[in-house]
Amino acid sequence: xxxxxxxxxxxxxxxxxxxxxxxxxxxxxxxxxxxxxxxxxxxxxxxxxxxxxxxxxxxxxxxxxxxxxxxxxxxxxxxxxxxxxxxxxxxxxxxxxxxxxxxxxxxxxxxxxxxxxxxxxxxxxxxxxxxxxxxxxxxxxxxxxxxxxxxxxxxxxxxxxxxxxxxxxxxxxxxxxxxxxxxxxxxxxxxxxxxxxxxxxxxxxxxxxxxxxxxxxxxxxxxxxxxxxxxxxxxxxxxxxxxxxxxxxxxxxxxxxxxxxxxxxxxxxxxxxxxxxxxxxxxxxxxxxxxxxxxxxxxxxxxxxxxxxxxxxxxxxxxxxxxxxxxxxxxxxxx
Numbered sequence: 367x368x369x370x371x372x373x374x375x376x377x378x379x380x381x382x383x384x385x386x387x388x389x390x391x392x393x394x395x396x397x398x399x400x401x402x403x404x405x406x407x408x409x410x411x412x413x414x415x416x417x418x419x420x421x422x423x424x425x426x427x428x429x430x431x432x433x434x435x436x437x438x439x440x441x442x443x444x445x446x447x448x449x450x451x452x453x454x455x456x457x458x459x460x461x462x463x464x465x466x467x468x469x470x471x472x473x474x475x476x477x478x479x480x481x482x483x484x485x486x487x488x489x490x491x492x493x494x495x496x497x498x499x500x501x502x503x504x505x506x507x508x509x510x511x512x513x514x515x516x517x518x519x520x521x522x523x524x525x526x527x528x529x530x531x532x533x534x535x536x537x538x539x540x541x542x543x544x545x546x547x548x549x550x551x552x553x554x555x556x557x558x559x560x561x562x563x564x565x566x567x568x569x570x571x572x573x574x575x576x577x578x579x580x581x582x583x584x585x586x587x588x589x590x591x592x593x594x595x596x597x598x599x600x601x602x603x604x605x606x607x608x609x610x611x612x613x614x615x616x617x618x619x620x621x622x623x624x625x626x627x628x629x630x631x632x633x634x635x636x637x638x639x640x641x642x643x644x645x646x647x648x649x650x651x652x653x654x655x656x657x658x659x660x661x662x663x664x665x666x667x668x669x670x671x672x673x674x675x676x677x678x679x680x681x682x683x684x685x686x687x688x689x690x691x692x693x694x695x696x697x698x699x700x701x
Contacts, residue, residue: 368664369657371470374493375643376653378454378469381495383647390496390505392451395473398480398489411444412510413437413551415519416451416494416502419472420594421616421625422479425585432583433519433551434485440581444515448489450476455497457533463640464633464681465598467625469493478615499528500545517549525552529571542572546579553583560584601626634667634674637681638689645686645693659696666692 374395381393413433419426430448437446452472455461476491496502499518506516520528528545531538554564564582572580597611601620604627612620619625624632639660646656667673676688 367470367474368660370474371468371639372643372657372660373653374470374473375468375639376647376656378452378493379644379647381493382454385495390494390501390508392449392492392494392505392509394490394492394509396477396491398477398491410447410511411437411441411515411517412447412449412506413517413519414449414451414502414506416453416499418466418594419450419452419476420466421472421597421612421620422475423594423597423616424611424613425593427479427483427613429519429521429553429583429585430485432553432585433517434487436551436581436583437517441515446487448485448487450480450489450491451494451502452492453497454493454495457497457527463636464628464678465602468636468639471619471623471625475616475619478619479613482615483613498533499524500534500541503544503548506548515549517551519551519553521553525550538571542576546572546576548579550580551583552580553585598626602628630671630674630678631668634677635664637677638663638667641681641686641689642693645690651697655697658700659693662696662700663692 377393377395381391384391415426415430415433417426434446434448452469454469473491480489480491494502494505496505499520502518503516510516527533528550529538534541552564554560561582561584565577568577568580642659642663643656646653646659667677673688680686680688
């Protein structure tokens with residue numbers, strides 16, 4: 367498992383680094399099932415959902431199932447392909463590894479869940495190096511055949527940000543045609559729960575010509591307010607989670623791996639995996655070296671409480687003094 371976690375972390379850090387030169391990108395990690403054929407010769411209706419999936423919840427499953435059903439009814443003769451993207455950034459905040467699980471664990475959870483839970487279409491799990499959907503449109507154009515249709519699936523809270531002018535440097539009116547090159551399926555959340563209220567919301571931002579690009583999806587009331595943040599908080603405090611919020615496969619994985627545990631040992635371990643990977647990549651070394659360094663460092667972290675706290679304190683103040691020293695010492699000793 368450690369090797370897979372490092373591999374995913376490496377791909378994520380590399381994807382972030384490539385943003386400056388290559389711009390918005392999507393990288394495929396895995397497919398379910400793996401043998402769906404060559405897409406260059408096939409036409410797909412791509413359904414894309416981006417999020418943290420930390421962890422995947424019953425609400426995610428319900429939203430995806432309803433969105434797939436809605437799209438199949440509107441385009442019954444098109445083949446669909448679902449893409450689940452783990453975003454490496456957030457439009458509003460810095461992502462804190464001490465409050466989240468590592469990306470590798472999230473990929474494994476999605477793989478386990480959708481190998482068991484059949485949505486009736488092929489699924490790709492991947493990473494994206496952008497948070498804003500206007501950039502995700504560019505990334506999807508690079509990665510997918512432009513002749514294919516693309517539909518983004520999201521909650522109302524995310525869609526509100528898509529239409530919030532504060533997230534753009536140009537006037538929103540200029541960007542609307544670009545944003546609505548693609549279609550959107552939006553799940554009702556917060557105060558927007560009906561087709562009528564959703565139409566009123568759209569009228570504030572869009573001319574009627576663009577309304578056809580957006581479909582409203584009413585979520586069951588008991589799922590509207592479920593979110594992954596609440597689940598993480600309950601697990602971090604060792605409080606029993608509402609098991610109806612999580613598929614049994616995910617619940618078992620969370621318990622087996624203590625993903626949101628707040629012990630200094632586990633926090634320092636996550637910090638080390640993320641930071642050692644970043645340091646190794648920045649130094650133009652390879653992934654194998656990062657694995658070797660972590661295999662030496664992690665046992666030391668597990669038995670050294672002083673080191674655990676030092677790594678946590680430095681991470682919270684954006685310093686990497688101790689872990690950089692450890693990286694350099696171990697790198698020299700094994701080279």
